[in-house]
Structure formats: C-alpha cells, structure tokens
Amino acid sequence: MTTLLESDEHKSLREAVSAFARNHPRATGPAESRHFWQEAGKLGYIGVSLPEAYGGGGRGVTELALVLEEMGAAGNPLLMMIVSPAICGTVIARFGTDEQKQTWLPGIADGTRLMAFGITEPDAGSNSHRITTTARRDAATGDWLLTGRKVFISGVDIADATLIVGRTEDARTGKLKPCLFIVPRDTPGFERRQLDMELHATEKQFELTLDDVRLPADALVGDEDAGLLQLFAGLNPERIMTAAFGIGIGRYALSRALDYARERTVWKTPIGAHQAIAHPLAQAHIDLELSRLMTQKAAHLYDAGDDMGAGEAANMAKYAAGEACVKAVDQAVHTLGGNGLTREFGLATLITAARVARIAPVSREMILNYVSHQTLGLPKSY
Structure with missing residues (x-):
C-alpha cells in the first residue's frame, strides 16, 4: 500500500519491511517480541532514522514511521519503536554529547540496547508544565540529584536506561525549566513498579520513583537552559x-x-x-x-x-x-x-x-x- 508522496526507495523499503514482518509469527509474549526486535535491528530497520556515523541508516522520521506502520500492518506493532529510536534516539542525536552519542546510538540503532522515556507524572499528564520531578546540583561534586515520580512509562524492565524529564530551578527567576537525563536501569534510588493493566501488550507499563538518584554531570542531555x-x-x-x-x-x-x-x-x-x-x-x-x-x-x-x-x-x-x-x-x-x-x-x-x-x-x-x-x-x- 503506497502513496504518491513515496519515492521508489520508500516503496522498496515498505515492501521489504512488509515481507520481513509477515514472515514472523505475531508476537504474543515478551520473548517473541524481543526476538522480532533484534531481527529488525540486524536489518537496519530500528535505526533507519539515526545518523550513519553511529550505525544508523541516516534517513529520517519519514522512513522510521513507514517501518513501524508496516510492522503493525503485519500484526507486530512495536510500541518501543516510538520510544527508543524515535524519541530517545532523536533527542540524543540532536543534543547529546559526542560521548553520549557513541555510548547509546549504535546500540539503539542495531536493536541491542533499548531506552525508555519518562515524562508523564501522576499530577502532570497533558500539562507537562506541571512536572515536579526535580533535578538539583550537588555543589560539592557537581553531580545531579533527581527526585520525583513518573507513571505509565513503557518498557522500563527491558530498557537499559530511561531518558527522564526533570526540572531545574533558575536561581535568577525562580522558574522551573525542563531538562533531560539518562538514568541507567540499575541506578541506586531508581525504583519501578509494574502497573496492573487491562491492555494486552508485550511491553509493560510502570510507575517510577526517583529518590535522590545521583547522576554524574554528564548524564544531562543537552543544555539545562534550553527549556x-x-x-x-x-x-x-x-x-x-x-x-x-x-x-x-x-x-x-x-x-x-x-x-x-x-x-x-x-x-x-x-x-x-x-x-x-x-x-x-x-x-x-x-x-x-x-x-x-x-x-x-x-x-x-x-x-x-x-x-x-x-x-x-x-x-x-x-x-x-x-x-x-x-x-x-x-x-x-x-x-x-x-x-x-x-x-x-x-x-x-x-x-x-x-x-x-x-x-x-x-x-x-x-x-x-x-x-x-x-x-x-x-x-x-x-
């Protein structure tokens, strides 16, 4: 199923992804979903939108959306495609340091590493301006300390890290500003609780608690003043x-x-x-x-x-x-x-x-x- 907006290259990609996805049984459990993810990563489908310099396909969200659509049309929609390459991969590729890009993008691109995304909070759903997860500096060490809660966060149990949206306080204005931190899964003080969902999906949903989670200065993605x-x-x-x-x-x-x-x-x-x-x-x-x-x-x-x-x-x-x-x-x-x-x-x-x-x-x-x-x-x- 193609459209006039698609080039011959896009049509070929669509046909290839469709054939790949239809040759795999519909994933009904985490193990099958993980296998499908890994196979897609090996073929370059997961990282199609990420920079070539870091193992990606060098294309864009246009191609990544095409891949996800065809996977879904074959009965294997991968929810983490939205999260790991599209959100986290894009943010790190655009704003991350060279070290962050080298550390995370190759694994995200080839499917060997996953990253979750934590923004929603119990009292901050549609209104992201009400986020209360707070990041403050330890003046003695330069480390960051994160405290707060997140809810409805997908795939935290299978993710190597979570990109957490926190807020810093601007001493000059008193305003809270959003900023992004990479929090590895086993970081002390970073706890998760699986939510009991009626939704049948291979990716589970979690509530996260961050209790003075200590992160090095280089865990910050981009500029804390970027808003x-x-x-x-x-x-x-x-x-x-x-x-x-x-x-x-x-x-x-x-x-x-x-x-x-x-x-x-x-x-x-x-x-x-x-x-x-x-x-x-x-x-x-x-x-x-x-x-x-x-x-x-x-x-x-x-x-x-x-x-x-x-x-x-x-x-x-x-x-x-x-x-x-x-x-x-x-x-x-x-x-x-x-x-x-x-x-x-x-x-x-x-x-x-x-x-x-x-x-x-x-x-x-x-x-x-x-x-x-x-x-x-x-x-x-x-």
Whole structure:
C-alpha cells in the first residue's frame, strides 16, 4: 500500500519491511517480541532514522514511521519503536554529547540496547508544565540529584536506561525549566513498579520513583537552559510514530475483516457483497488512507527542519490516525461477529490496543485544543 508522496526507495523499503514482518509469527509474549526486535535491528530497520556515523541508516522520521506502520500492518506493532529510536534516539542525536552519542546510538540503532522515556507524572499528564520531578546540583561534586515520580512509562524492565524529564530551578527567576537525563536501569534510588493493566501488550507499563538518584554531570542531555526546545524535539516524532502505530494496527484489523468478508457466506453470497458490511469497511479504508497522508506530511516537515509546521501536522496526524484506528478495529470485530472476540482471529486484544493511539501520548481533546488555539486563533478556556 503506497502513496504518491513515496519515492521508489520508500516503496522498496515498505515492501521489504512488509515481507520481513509477515514472515514472523505475531508476537504474543515478551520473548517473541524481543526476538522480532533484534531481527529488525540486524536489518537496519530500528535505526533507519539515526545518523550513519553511529550505525544508523541516516534517513529520517519519514522512513522510521513507514517501518513501524508496516510492522503493525503485519500484526507486530512495536510500541518501543516510538520510544527508543524515535524519541530517545532523536533527542540524543540532536543534543547529546559526542560521548553520549557513541555510548547509546549504535546500540539503539542495531536493536541491542533499548531506552525508555519518562515524562508523564501522576499530577502532570497533558500539562507537562506541571512536572515536579526535580533535578538539583550537588555543589560539592557537581553531580545531579533527581527526585520525583513518573507513571505509565513503557518498557522500563527491558530498557537499559530511561531518558527522564526533570526540572531545574533558575536561581535568577525562580522558574522551573525542563531538562533531560539518562538514568541507567540499575541506578541506586531508581525504583519501578509494574502497573496492573487491562491492555494486552508485550511491553509493560510502570510507575517510577526517583529518590535522590545521583547522576554524574554528564548524564544531562543537552543544555539545562534550553527549556522546551529539546523536549519537543522528541515529542513531535512521538506523535508521528504514534500515528504510524495506529495506522498499522488499523490496516491489520481491516485486512482480517476483508479476508473474512470475502469468504464468509451466510445465505447465497459472501457477506462482503452486502453494503451493510462493505460500506463501513470502505469508510475505514478511506480514513486510514487520509490519516496516512497527514502522517507523511508531518514526517516530511519534521525531516525538513520545519519544527513549527511539523508540530501542527503531527498533532493532526495523531488525531486522525487514532480515530481511524479505533473505527477500523471496531468495524473489523463487528464484521466477524462472535468470531471477532475469539483468540483464533486475534482481533479482540486490539480493542484496547487501538485506544493507545487515541489517548497517548496526548488525548484527542488536547489536540483539538491545540488546533483551536494555534491554528484557528481561538481564545483559550484554560
């Protein structure tokens, strides 16, 4: 499934990833998911957007989103693709020191190392300005001390480190400013607790506690005075990749429904011949295609260095893909009827998984707020 925006190189990449992903059984557990991740890393798919100097493919978020979409369409959406290469890899590649790049990027690129991302807090979800995880300097040693809590952090148990968003206090203004720290998994004072989720996914969710976690000065990524610039350098790719994640899941669900609708015969003809079945599936396909176009636009803008334009398009793409994903999964389950809820057809678990594309990393309501204020120029209600 290609579009006019794709070059021959992109089409070839899409075909190669699709063939690779379809030749692997759908991952139902951590071991299978890890094996799939490692194989994808060996082929260069995980690190396609990272710099060639550090073992990556030297491409962009456009190609990385394409890879994730095709993996999802084959039934193997990798949530950590959004986190490790897209957010953490991008931030380190853009703002990290040479030592940080040498230490982390080659492993992230070839799939041998994983990095989680910690931003959300119990009292700071959509409003990242309310983050209270605090980073302060030890005047005697120059070390950083981090204290705070994070929640709904994916894959911490399998990650070698977590990129933590903290805040420093500016002594001149008293304002708290966001900054980013690499926290290795076994750092003293860095504790995790797995959350009990109804969501069926190979990647687990965690609550993190940081109790005076001591980090060397070089754990800081970028400039402590950069403010939101560094943070949003990772959040735009996160939205683009979440859109690709949703489109892939929606395509997988739709393909299963189409196979069933072509074969299932209740009276004289396959059920797919009836407009009550055919038209909703056609609408699902249209919505997925439209959301893909916006996702490609957002990725192209980001790769071209247009952070402002990419921010607007990334939010729209994530909104459109989240809605399209939920509708496609719902219609697929409905098409199969009772069979849509059986383990055999593998659609029931997607009912909750599809919600990820709608509510994370930012809810559809907050995206509508963004478009209302930033694009349409309407006043804020908050």
